[in-house]
Structures are given as structure tokens and as C-alpha cells.
Amino acid sequence: MDKNVIEEYIVRNMNRNARYLLLSGKQNNGPGGPMFPKGKYMNNVRWACKLEKQAIAALGTKCGYDEPKAPAGMSGMFFNLDIDWDEPDIYTAMHSWANEINEFAMQNVGKTDVKYDNPQVRNWVNLVRPDITKIGCADITCVENGLNKYRAYCLVDKPPLNLGQVMYEAGNGGCKYGESCAAGFKCDKYGFCKEEPKPKP
Numbered sequence: 053m054d055k056n057v058i059e060e061y062i063v064r065n066m067n068r069n070a071r072y073l074l075l076s077g078k079q080n081n082g083p084g085g086p087m088f089p090k091g092k093y094m095n096n097v098r099w100a101c102k103l104e105k106q107a108i109a110a111l112g113t114k115c116g117y118d119e120p121k122a123p124a125g126m127s128g129m130f131f132n133l134d135i136d137w138d139e140p141d142i143y144t145a146m147h148s149w150a151n152e153i154n155e156f157a158m159q160n161v162g163k164t165d166v167k168y169d170n171p172q173v174r175n176w177v178n179l180v181r182p183d184i185t186k187i188g189c190a191d192i193t194c195v196e197n198g199l200n201k202y203r204a205y206c207l208v209d210k211p212p213l214n215l216g217q218v219m220y221e222a223g224n225g226g227c228k229y230g231e232s233c234a235a236g237f238k239c240d241k242y243g244f245c246k247e248e249p250k251p252k253p
Contacts, residue, residue, distance in 0.1 A: 053142070053189060058099050061143040062189060062206075066097050066179055067244065070150040074180045075226050075243065082157025088166060092223025092231050094182045096244040103188025103207045115194035115201040127212045129175045131204040138200070142191050145204035149175035165221045168213045177213060182220045184208040185247050 073079040077090035103126070110120035110128070122128035131145035152173045160167035168177055178184075189206040213219060223231050226243030233245035240246045 053104065053191070057142060058189075061141070061146060062187065063097060063099055065143070065146055065150075066187065067242070070176070070179045071097070071244075072242065074220070075182075077225060079153065079180075081153065081161060083154060085157050088161065089163065089222035090225035091182060092221040092226075093233060094180075094226055094244050095185050095237065096240060096242075096246040097184060097187055097208075098247070100186035100188045100209070103186055103209065104190060105188070107188050107190035107205050107207045110207075111190045111192060111203060111205040113192060115192060115196075115203050120205055122207060122212070125209070125211050126207045127178045127210060129178050129204075129206045129208075131202075133202045134199050135202070136199050139193070140200065140202040142189060142204055144202070145191070145206075146179075149179055152176040160216075163222060165218045168217055168219045169215055171215070174212075177219055178208055180220075181208070181210060181213070184210050 071094050074088055075091040075094040077087050079088050080086065081088050106123055110122070117132055119130035120128060129149055131148055133140050133144065153176045156170055156172040158166065158170050158173060160169040186209040187206055189204060191202070191204040194201040227233050227239035227245055228243035233239055237245040237247050
């Protein structure tokens with residue numbers, strides 16, 4: 053996938069929009085709903101070529117309708133759209149996933165944490181989970197009888213949440229506001245916990 057597309061439409065879009073909105077308490081819960089509580093922390097997500105290769109292999113070349121199976125220890129997001137008047141791209145998919153929470157609400161929102169309880173926002177949850185650090189995506193368009201059949205598939209580096217599991221802990225809005233990052237991470241200027249490079253042996 054093109055480097056500029058990766059940086060602008062996927063990585064920066066995730067971190068600066070969907071993830072930042074949740075961390076800072078500026079994401080509404082469902083259409084016209086109240087704002088989610090601020091998060092305790094949010095890891096900065098970066099592109100992983102290994103995950104991209106796995107997404108390419110899982111997506112294949114057929115432009116089908118069945119969601120590919122994510123490798124063990126990862127979560128997948130699948131997007132499909134058949135359209136004759138436009139040419140969708142990865143931004144179309146990212147926007148669709150991020151917009152799920154503006155269409156459907158979560159019910160299990162407490163003062164100390166938020167639990168995953170609505171499969172209709174599964175892709176959004178995978179985008180904004182604080183503990184993920186890597187994403188890799190693949191996309192393909194098949195043209196059949198004048199119809200653009202677009203498919204996108206992204207993988208993140210944590211296994212799927214089960215219904216009832218804690219999605220994130222509430223807090224002050226990130227490491228810029230007194231919260232801590234895990235070992236091996238440092239606070240960046242946006243208040244995200246950024247993974248520090250591991251020393252080479």
C-alpha cells in the first residue's frame with residue numbers, strides 16, 4: 053500500500069481522529085448521545101508491514117462477501133461495497149468503521165470503565181482500543197459488469213474482545229494529564245503512549 057495513503061488515511065486518521073476523540077472525552081455515544089468518559093491512556097498506533105502481509109494473504113483476490121479469518125492473537129475489520137458511480141478506497145472503509153459509534157450506542161458505560169456490549173460497533177472498538185499498537189491493511193477492487201467491488205481488510209495486534217470485557221478504563225484524558233504509560237512506552241506531545249524502540253542486541 054502507498055506510504056502516503058498509509059500515513060494520512062490510516063495511521064494519522066486513526067490516532068488524531070477516532071482514538072483522540074475517545075481519549076479526550078469528545079466522542080458521543082450513539083446518535084445524539086452523551087460523551088464517553090475520558091480515557092486513562094491511549095497507545096499510539098503505527099503501521100506494521102507484517103500485519104499488512106497477513107491482511108493481504110487473508111483478503112485474497114476474489115472480492116467475496118465473507119469476512120476473512122484473523123490470525124490468532126489479532127482482530128480483523130472487513131469492509132465491502134459494490135458501487136457503480138464511485139471508486140471507494142481505504143479512507144471509505146476507515147470512515148465507515150469510525151462512524152459506527154455515531155449510528156449505534158453502547159450501554160455498559162460506567163464511571164470507571166466502559167465494557168464492550170454491542171457487536172454493531174465492533175470495528176470502531178477495534179480502531180479505538182487503547183492497548184493496540186499496530187495495524188496493517190489490504191484492499192482490492194474487482195470491476196465486474198461496470199460495478200466496482202471494493203474490499204478492505206485490516207488487522208490490529210490484539211485478540212478480539214468478548215462481550216462484557218472492559219474496552220477501556222476511564223481517566224484524566226491521557227498521559228499529558230497525569231496518567232501513566234506502560235513500561236516501554238513514553239508520552240508524546242499529543243498525550244498518546246508511544247512505544248519506544250527496542251535496543252538492538
